[in-house]
Amino acid sequence: MDIQLDVKNLTHVFKTGEGIRDINFQIKQGELLTLLGPSGCGKTTILRSVGGFIQNQQGKIIVGQEDITSLSPEKRPTAMVFQSYNLWPHMTVFDNLAFSMKLKKMSKDHINERVQWALRLIRLENTAKKYPSELSGGQQQRIALARALLLNPKVLLLDEPFSALDAKLRYELREELREIQSKENLTMLFVTHDQEEALSISDRIIVMNKGDIEQMDSPRSIYNEPNTLFVAKFIGKMNFIEIPIADHKASIGNNMYHFSHTNSSKLTAAIRPEDITIQEGKGDWLASIKKIMILGHYAEVTLETEDGILKTFVEKRKLESLHVHDQVSILLQDVRFFEGNDWIKYIKKEELPTCITV
Amino acid sequence: MWFFKSVSKRNLMEFLLVTLFCLFFFMPLVNLVILAFSGEWQYPNKFPTSWSLEWWKFVLENDEVSRSIMLSFSIAIIVTILSIIICIPAAYAFARLQFPLRRTFLFSFLLTNAFPKMGLYVAIGVLFYQFGLMNTFTGIVLIHMVNTLMYMTWIPSAAFKNVHASQEEAARDAGASPFKVFWHVTLPMAAPGIIVASIFTFLSSLDEAQGTLLVGIPDYQTMPVVMYSIIADYPSTAGSVFSIILTLPTIILLLAARRFLGADAMANGFQMK
Structure with a gap:
């Protein structure tokens, strides 16, 4: 597939010291790439650089075959949807949408046709004569999206477009955006700090921290195989246990993990709640139930082990046999270790002879 | 009842x-x-x-009076246009650019309205004598603008500030050059504030008497200046007729602009941001 956006060695450091350092990534035609990270991580800086609102100190931005690094925003083949204050309140929806085409002096019929097409796409056909202030927040953002689409952008840039909306609307618009994206085969660069949003709509995700890329991968890999402790902490729910390491070996409950080389005396073990199973009989580890919190169709169970607190999810049906203060044995399906911030792979997992049964 | x-x-x-x-x-x-x-x-x-309508007839048929009305309006129009030309770019700069001593500059516009007017005018008058601006049209326009600078900078500046950067950026993104962005987006969105400021400028110029008296005497007699002499020389009825004539444009303008006039526009205009 063709590379639609190529960002090379992009660097931009602000006076405060924040910014981005040596960023490299590519987006394929028709792909939705998300920049994810906490505020101040540089994700918006990248987006604004691609849009042309920041003149970069270093690096290159290439769209298709064209180097756009030195072009001003109005000359770039990109379109941006902002977080809020997208629309011009003194113009009707029609005028908002037609603005770019009027600047290009297109024929009236053509403009009408295109605006109608855009309004149909976002399912707001009857709003053409309204003013932005007469629309709800969600409708306004959809108009903003339509306006960006009417620019026929080679890359569509979205700067947390749904973050000002309430949860339900956010969910709906997310789905709608994904639909439009696949229908129109759009190439998109999406910025968000909401990891759930990123996981649900992206083809690939770049997790950023303090101006650097922590990991670039598919949502599934980002979730299942975080490369750094930061990613593990930022994405989804995760249990973290500090465990001592001696002679390149560390043990969790009944399991001994072997490492080829380690430099520090401590590792961080990361375990997803869903990778912990409570079971009767033989298990990896002994724990007592500290708290059970019902969250609808499932419950969050807090377990206390000799090395720390673990949280897990239990289905409603299995809940009946569990009580607070019960001693249970647990099974760990997947454990990921981090030395400092970096993932460290274990070479061997060994079961110790001491058997744990309840 | x-x-x-x-x-x-x-x-x-x-x-x-x-x-x-x-x-x-x-x-x-x-x-x-x-x-x-x-x-x-x-x-x-x-x-x-x-x-009786006797004094209306007197005032309206008096050449001096009708000349003063003409003079006042032409001065007010010129002062308003000049103030817009000078102050709108300044207001935009205050709203958008961060430069050293920005707040000090902005505050300095307020200072002209803080001093006792006559003292300021006398000081300016000394300067005007040196430059030969006494008893000139230019001199009157200049002295009126001393008062109007504040309205014309503070209120539009706040109006410009209320135009969000992303609204301008969205227009850039849509293919508009910086000038077109200003013309199609920033200026129309700030228009209510600018209109309010222009009305204040126009009215304050129409109403200005002290400075005009000092600088314009003897050849340039505007409405308020003429009114002083009419009040002094004729029965109070003439004065009241004249003051109604003087108030009329104010009322008409305020009615025409009441759509734009609001506590918000005023309050925003006088924030020190």
């Missing part, structure tokens, strides 16, 4: 205060209007004993 019945004991106090305020506020105006149309009105009569 239903009106008084609706006044309960609880809001009696409010009612009295509002009534008092209305009397205080409107009585002089009512008195002025009655006086302007009265023929003969002697103490202790509560109303004029005869009505």
Whole structure:
């Protein structure tokens, strides 16, 4: 597939010291790439650089075959949807949408046709004569999206477009955006700090921290195989246990993990709640139930082990046999270790002879 | 009477205060209007004993008066246009750019309105003598602009500030050059603030007497200046006729612009941001 956006060695450091350092990534035609990270991580800086609102100190931005690094925003083949204050309140929806085409002096019929097409796409056909202030927040953002689409952008840039909306609307618009994206085969660069949003709509995700890329991968890999402790902490729910390491070996409950080389005396073990199973009989580890919190169709169970607190999810049906203060044995399906911030792979997992049964 | 019945004991106090305020506020105006149309009105009569349009005729047929009206309006129009040309770019700069001493500069515009006017005018007058601006049209325009700079900078500056950067950026993104962005997005969005400021500028120029008296004497006599002499030389009826003529443009302009006039626009205009 063709590379639609190529960002090379992009660097931009602000006076405060924040910014981005040596960023490299590519987006394929028709792909939705998300920049994810906490505020101040540089994700918006990248987006604004691609849009042309920041003149970069270093690096290159290439769209298709064209180097756009030195072009001003109005000359770039990109379109941006902002977080809020997208629309011009003194113009009707029609005028908002037609603005770019009027600047290009297109024929009236053509403009009408295109605006109608855009309004149909976002399912707001009857709003053409309204003013932005007469629309709800969600409708306004959809108009903003339509306006960006009417620019026929080679890359569509979205700067947390749904973050000002309430949860339900956010969910709906997310789905709608994904639909439009696949229908129109759009190439998109999406910025968000909401990891759930990123996981649900992206083809690939770049997790950023303090101006650097922590990991670039598919949502599934980002979730299942975080490369750094930061990613593990930022994405989804995760249990973290500090465990001592001696002679390149560390043990969790009944399991001994072997490492080829380690430099520090401590590792961080990361375990997803869903990778912990409570079971009767033989298990990896002994724990007592500290708290059970019902969250609808499932419950969050807090377990206390000799090395720390673990949280897990239990289905409603299995809940009946569990009580607070019960001693249970647990099974760990997947454990990921981090030395400092970096993932460290274990070479061997060994079961110790001491058997744990309840 | 239903009106008084609706006044309960609880809001009696409010009612009295509002009534008092209305009397205080409107009585002089009512008195002025009655006086302007009265023929003969002697103490202790509560109303004029005869009505007449005699003084209206006098004022409107007086050459000096009609000339002063023409002069006042042409000065006000020129002052407003010049103020817009000078202050709108400045207001935009105050709203968008961060430069050293920005707030000090902005505050300095307020200073011209903080001093006792006459002292300031005398100081300026000394300068004007040196530059040969006394008794000139230019001199009057300049002295009027000393007053209007503040309105024309503070209020539009706040209006520009209310245009979000992303609204301008969205227009850039849509293919508009910086100038077109200003013309199609920033300026129309700030227009209400600019209109309010222009009206204030126009009215304050129309109303300015002290500075004009000092700089324009003897050849340039604007409405307020002429009014001083009419009040001094003729019966009070002439004065009240004249003050109604002087108030008329104000009322017309304020009515025309009441869509833009709001506590918001005013309050925003005088924020120190």
